[in-house]
Amino acid sequence: MSDIRDLQQNVADEVSINFEDIIYSDHPTDFLYEIADSGVPIYNYDLAQMLASDFNLAYVEDEDLVEGVTDVFRIISVAIYERLLQTAYEAYSSCKDDSLFSLSNQVADIEVKMDLIVGALEELEGYEKTLANELREELQELEDKRDELNDKIDFIEGLD
Numbered sequence: 579m580s581d582i583r584d585l586q587q588n589v590a591d592e593v594s595i596n597f598e599d600i601i602y603s604d605h606p607t608d609f610l611y612e613i614a615d616s617g618v619p620i621y622n623y624d625l626a627q628m629l630a631s632d633f634n635l636a637y638v639e640d641e642d643l644v645e646g647v648t649d650v651f652r653i654i655s656v657a658i659y660e661r662l663l664q665t666a667y668e669a670y671s672s673c674k675d676d677s678l679f680s681l682s683n684q685v686a687d688i689e690v691k692m693d694l695i696v697g698a699l700e701e702l703e704g705y706e707k708t709l710a711n712e713l714r715e716e717l718q719e720l721e722d723k724r725d726e727l728n729d730k731i732d733f734i735e736g737l738d
Contacts, residue, residue, distance in 0.1 A: 585658065589614060589662045592613045594673055614662035615659060615662075618662065629654050634657070635658060678731060692724070
């Protein structure tokens, strides 16, 4: 059996792989809860092995989750779930930041190309109409792509 770090890595990988599905789902946080929940071992032997590898799993952060619970395996499960949920949120935040960084860089690259095209258009306007028209079309495609990326940035920034 793996230890808690392996489970956390699995959860982080799962969030990364499913990031697009998560952000476009109706309830992104529910998706994170499901990923964390699915990572919790279900067999008592595996839970005991987890506890043996990390004694901090004997304690939960939110005592209300185990109020009145005397089953040690249930307590270990809840402690693992709490850790995996925290990992899921951290991975989600990291993916969100990475996505925003990448999209912003793409927008910046498009704007550089647009500036070059505008400069070339100014040079060609007077004597090379066909090439100028082709550049106008390319400029429009770049503007559309930039607007699409900016809409995606706005959407991702608006996520909780």
